[in-house]
Amino acid sequence: MDKQRVSLTKKNLETASGKELLKLSKSIKSDGRLSKDEVVNLVNWLNANKACGLPAVKYLYSVVKEILADKIISPSEMKELHLAIEKILPPEDRRVAVHRRKEIEKAAKQKEKEAARANKTAQARQEQARRWQERASRPQGFYSKVAGVTFRNDDGSDRQAIIRDYVWPGLQLIVKREPYNPYDEFAISL
Numbered sequence: 088m089d090k091q092r093v094s095l096t097k098k099n100l101e102t103a104s105g106k107e108l109l110k111l112s113k114s115i116k117s118d119g120r121l122s123k124d125e126v127v128n129l130v131n132w133l134n135a136n137k138a139c140g141l142p143a144v145k146y147l148y149s150v151v152k153e154i155l156a157d158k159i160i161s162p163s164e165m166k167e168l169h170l171a172i173e174k175i176l177p178p179e180d181r182r183v184a185v186h187r188r189k190e191i192e193k194a195a196k197q198k199e200k201e202a203a204r205a206n207k208t209a210q211a212r213q214e215q216a217r218r219w220q221e222r223a224s225r226p227q228g229f230y231s232k233v234a235g236v237t238f239r240n241d242d243g244s245d246r247q248a249i250i251r252d253y254v255w256p257g258l259q260l261i262v263k264r265e266p267y268n269p270y271d272e273f274a275i276s277l
Contacts, residue, residue: 091142092142093142093143093175094174094175094176094177094178094181095108095141095143095175095176095177096177097177099141099142102139104136104141104144105141105143107132108143108144108147108175109176109177109180111128111129111132112172112176112180113176113180113184115129115172116172116173116176116184116187116188117187118187119184119187119188119191120191121165121169126160126168129147129172130151130155133147133151134148146171146174146175147171147172147175150167150171151171154167154168169188173185233275234271235274262275
């Protein structure tokens with residue numbers, strides 16, 4: 088069975104209802120978006136003209152009735168309404184409306200990509216700043232060998248054992264010079 092044609096024909100456009108619907112549909116589709124006010128205007132017009140006999144009106148009325156059944160218009164339902172309005176437009180007007188909608192969708196996708204890229208860049212910068220802050224908060228130091236650790240202390244204790252028991256990696260040591268050391272003027276004391 089053939090589906091009934093729902094786009095506005097030249098014959099439909101000779102009627103007052105056909106002209107009004109075309110004007111209303113073109114104004115709705117002019118910017119490629121559907122606002123709440125435009126949906127309300129369309130619903131009001133369809134309710135007032137549902138008995139006019141035009142297939143386009145009958146089709147749009149059934150789509151709108153189904154979409155508004157739960158009194159909430161989801162993004163997918165909004166897209167469905169866009170497509171339904173495009174479907175009732177005459178072919179030349181439909182091409183323009185579809186082109187505008189696709190341009191807007193493409194721009195929206197590009198904007199989403201740019202936002203995602205900017206978000207990713209911001210997260211990378213935050214992570215880098217966090218790592219730099221972590222590094223900056225670490226105690227600054229250097230690695231060095233200390234002369235004389237192989238000798239025993241005056242009391243006979245083992246210097247290497249003391250170091251092994253009380254010093255570990257990451258420990259901050261504060262050393263003082265011992266300029267009057269009889270063995271080395273650059274000596275340090277702990």
